[in-house]
Amino acid sequence: MWIKLLKKLLKALNSDASPSGIAGGVILGSVLGLTPVFALHNLLVILLICIIKVNAAAAVFSSILFGVIGFFIDPLAHFAGEKVLLAGALEGTWTAMYNTPVIALTRFNNTVVMGTLLISLVAALPLYAATVKFVVYYRESLKDRVDKLKVVKLMKASKIYKIYRRFSP
Numbered sequence: 001m002w003i004k005l006l007k008k009l010l011k012a013l014n015s016d017a018s019p020s021g022i023a024g025g026v027i028l029g030s031v032l033g034l035t036p037v038f039a040l041h042n043l044l045v046i047l048l049i050c051i052i053k054v055n056a057a058a059a060v061f062s063s064i065l066f067g068v069i070g071f072f073i074d075p076l077a078h079f080a081g082e083k084v085l086l087a088g089a090l091e092g093t094w095t096a097m098y099n100t101p102v103i104a105l106t107r108f109n110n111t112v113v114m115g116t117l118l119i120s121l122v123a124a125l126p127l128y129a130a131t132v133k134f135v136v137y138y139r140e141s142l143k144d145r146v147d148k149l150k151v152v153k154l155m156k157a158s159k160i161y162k163i164y165r166r167f168s169p
Contacts, residue, residue, distance in 0.1 A: 008057035023131035025058030033066025034116040040105040077115030
């Protein structure tokens with residue numbers, strides 16, 4: 001599974017797939033990966049991945065990557081979520097949202113969920129810009145170097161790769 005996912009991601013990087021589509025997948029995957037529990041907003045993100053034109057392989061790959069990163073930023077997310085949830089001016093808003101049946105399923109009242117959602121939203125624009133720049137840089141400068149790596153040459157020379165190329169679109 002990991003190899004197949006990595007191949008799809010590399011295929012997207014090497015293809016004419018739009019850098020913004022790959023970056024959009026990374027952004028949505030980061031939201032999925034950072035959020036530590038299954039919540040309603042994750043269903044919305046999965047729906048967006050299916051509906052809008054983003055790279056699904058980038059979304060899955062970044063979801064896994066940001067899932068790992070999420071473990072390390074949980075203390076920061078707890079701190080940020082706690083500050084927002086305990087803000088006196090927003091207390092009435094949080095109470096009203098918690099008493100709304102569907103909105104309560106977002107689990108916004110969990111400090112880590114609120115914090116990771118805030119962090120992912122604040123990081124979305126810089127992460128998008130960085131991903132677009134990376135994709136363009138990779139295609140212009142790194143693609144040829146990566147193709148010359150012995151590992152890539154061995155993979156391309158293998159029988160499995162030839163079979164994969166024959167049946168892949």
